[in-house]
Amino acid sequence: MxxxxxxxxxxxxxxxxxxxxxxxxxxxxxxxxxxxxxxxxxxxxxxxxxxxxxxxxxxxxxxxxxxxxxxxxxxxxxxxxxxxxxxxxxxxxxxxxxxxxxxxxxxxxxxxxxxxxxxxxxxxxxxxxxxxxxxxxxxxxxxxxxxxxxxxxxxxxxxxxxxxxxxxxxxxxxxxxxxxxxxxxxxxxCWVQEGILWKEIVELLPAKQRPLMENCIVSLNERNKGRFQKAMSHLGSALGKIFCDREALQGQGFFDTLLSKGSAEEKAVSLLKERTEETLRKALTDIVHEYELPGEAKREISKEADINTEKTANKSKWAIGGGMLSGALSGLAADLAAGGMTFGGGMMLGAILGAGGSALLASGINTIKGKHEDYVEWSSEKADHFVRGAMLYYLAVAHYGRGRGEWRETKEPKFWNDTVKRATSRLHKDIETVVNRTRQTRDVNGHAIRTILSKATRDTLLTLYPNASIER
Ligand SMILES: Nc1nc2c(ncn2[C@@H]2O[C@H](COP(=O)(O)OP(=O)(O)O)[C@@H](O)[C@H]2O)c(=O)[nH]1
Ligand SMILES: [Mg+2]
CATH class of the missing domain: 3.40.50.300 (P-loop containing nucleotide triphosphate hydrolases)
Known part of the structure; x- marks a missing residue:
């Protein structure tokens, strides 16, 4: 020593x-x-x-x-x-x-x-x-x-x-x-509590050792800040990619619909959703690894989300006839949203993708009549549901002490949900604007989304830990 x-x-x-x-x-x-x-x-x-x-x-x-x-x-x-x-x-x-x-x-x-x-x-x-x-x-x-x-x-x-x-x-x-x-x-x-501990230690040390501890704290904070930024970057680019994604509607005959082969919209939504799932799962696994946890976001959770797709498809069938796919999805979303995004029956990825609270369903789909082709994409109107899901997942990873072993998705406390919801509600309009801009500028790396996601997540962490300070 x-x-x-x-x-x-x-x-x-x-x-x-x-x-x-x-x-x-x-x-x-x-x-x-x-x-x-x-x-x-x-x-x-x-x-x-x-x-x-x-x-x-x-x-x-x-x-x-x-x-x-x-x-x-x-x-x-x-x-x-x-x-x-x-x-x-x-x-x-x-x-x-x-x-x-x-x-x-x-x-x-x-x-x-x-x-x-x-x-x-x-x-x-x-x-x-x-x-x-x-x-x-x-x-x-x-x-x-x-x-x-x-x-x-x-x-x-x-x-x-x-x-x-x-x-x-x-x-x-x-x-x-x-x-x-x-x-x-x-x-x-959560890592923000480490800062609270280091501050206490500075005060417990004799005056001559404090500068040394302060220097060590700078280095510890750098590491935590780096991890936070990288996590926001993984999630931001996933959301950027998801909101820039679109799936063209393939033409379909009257008899296909009659024989329940699914409408062009259903097929397109299903493909869009599949890619979205994969993009999210990869980003979530990336943040698990960013926090040096063994394990990954699991496939089974996506299966759980698929069950909901099934329901969505059934529910939306009658509405598609009237050319109102997004309306049907939003209607169902309204039912689900009324209960809030609880984690009662669902897992984290499920919460983003469909189970329990249904960010995807709540996000809704826009069917766009384009110049050259018609296509579907996620609606920006309720983009904050996605942002909320990403934040909840981040919180779960950031609170998962490595000593607990391999990363597992668990039921998360309801008050996180409320806190996150308040943070995103305050930014609702800004999130919508940012998502629209992301699409217009083809910001597939989600730079603008990352900025707003970081802000909302930082605000949330400070609400959860009022004694903490988080460097920018
Ligand atoms: N529920 C819970 N269990 C813990 C926690 N920390 C440690 N454990 C469990 O307590 C037991 C003893 O842990 P260990 O680290 O070996 O204790 P040590 O003897 O003080 O080093 C193990 O089964 C751990 O999984 C905690 O924060 N929560
Ligand atoms: Mg021991």
Whole structure:
């Protein structure tokens, strides 16, 4: 360790989620994770960032405290509790809890500039008796302590989350008056929360180390900003491509329609939709990988969307006779939209493509009588449904801690939906204008859409995390 390094030590009771959180922060599969005690039995350092000047922020994943009542009794008996305990020899295999506790304490004493003490927030503060004793031990080691609440469950509205954090703050105040506590879930954390943690750490460090930490933060922010911009770029260009896409209507005889072979519009819509699905799926997989998550946007979800196409086709059949395809689609969309885009029965891609909330259906189709040919394209009128779907998907990926394993689509909290909807409603007219311009200028890379999508997403993240700051 050099003077150019700041060291954070992840400490907790065993099995709370240190290694999982380390993976989430490092965007790497380090160590071993399992739902049992003392899986990690030696401390290991990993680089969180290295600046161009060689300054390093490093994170130690450590073995957890174990058998805290016995450990505590042991410490109480000794005259100089820490020295006594740390100089004793514990067997790594036959007395794993005390060996691991000792390793964790060595690590803090020798290396830590700041201790990140992780707590399982799915327990009640009052019943997690080991917390108080472990905090006391850490206080003897005399390093600044930051408490992180892990296992918070799925993301919550900021006011609800704040109430929960306050309960723990209150509890920690009885141990030490100035303990800092923030929510930091290993499974469902968002990268913007990292900024909140780094700011807290600056304040905990001695003044002479702060400039070094500030430089490391610049480097960490660059990485997060880069990922955000790339994700917006993948989604923006997908939307650009989708809105510039059109499918020509092929001529069709009266008997084809009579024999239910499908109208020219239906065929064209189906082809357009297929390409749209593929474009979206690819962009969604790209953002999953941008966040260094294993896995991809799955095919099955597209199948789910296909079922809806089926329904659409049936529903629209009578209307096509009257030459009102887009009207039929919008009518159905209105029914679906009335319930809002809930994720009750659907998955993320499904939400964009048709299941549950139906952005595609809601977006509607324009049948255009062109100069040379007739064609269908997505209507710009409700383009914000697409934008909303893309934002919801982005939120899901940005909250998917890598420690959780391979990317899977999950039901997402309803308040995201409401927050995203508010952000896109405010920009409704602008989105429509941008989409129309995208078409006129054949902006297939979606530059203009990306700008408005980034704005709406940034606004949403700041609504979800009012304490965060996001650089432009
Ligand atoms: N639900 C949930 N489970 C978690 C979270 N973090 C860790 N876990 C689980 O808790 C268990 C212990 O995790 P691990 O990282 O090995 O804990 P460690 O002993 O503190 O390093 C594993 O089964 C993890 O999947 C979290 O934020 N939420
Ligand atoms: Mg571990």
């Amino acid at each position: 050099t003077a150019q390094t700041i060291t954070l030590s992840l400490i907790s009771h065993t099995n709370v989620g240190k290694t999982t959180l380390a993976r989430t922060l490092l965007y790497k599969d380090i160590g071993e994770v399992a739902d049992r005690a003392h899986v990690t039995d030696i401390s290991e350092a990993y680089e969180l960032t290295r600046t161009s000047k060689g300054e390093v922020l490093q994170l130690y994943d450590t073995p957890g405290f174990g058998d805290t009542p016995r450990l505590w009794k042991h410490l109480e008996r000794a005259n100089t509790p820490l020295l006594g305990f740390l100089s004793e020899v514990w067997d790594r295999f036959t007395d794993r809890p005390l060996w691991c506790s000792q390793q964790a304490m060595f690590n803090v004493r020798e290396h830590a500039d700041v201790v990140l003490y992780l707590v399982n927030a799915s327990e009640e503060p009052e019943t997690a008796g080991y917390v108080e004793k472990e905090m006391k031990i850490l206080q003897w080691l005399d390093k600044p302590i930051m408490v992180l609440l892990n296992q918070m469950g799925s993301p919550k509205q900021s006011s609800v989350e704040e109430d929960e954090v306050n309960r723990w703050r209150h509890h920690f105040r009885s141990i030490s008056n100035d303990t800092r506590v923030i929510a930091f879930d290993a499974f469902a954390r």
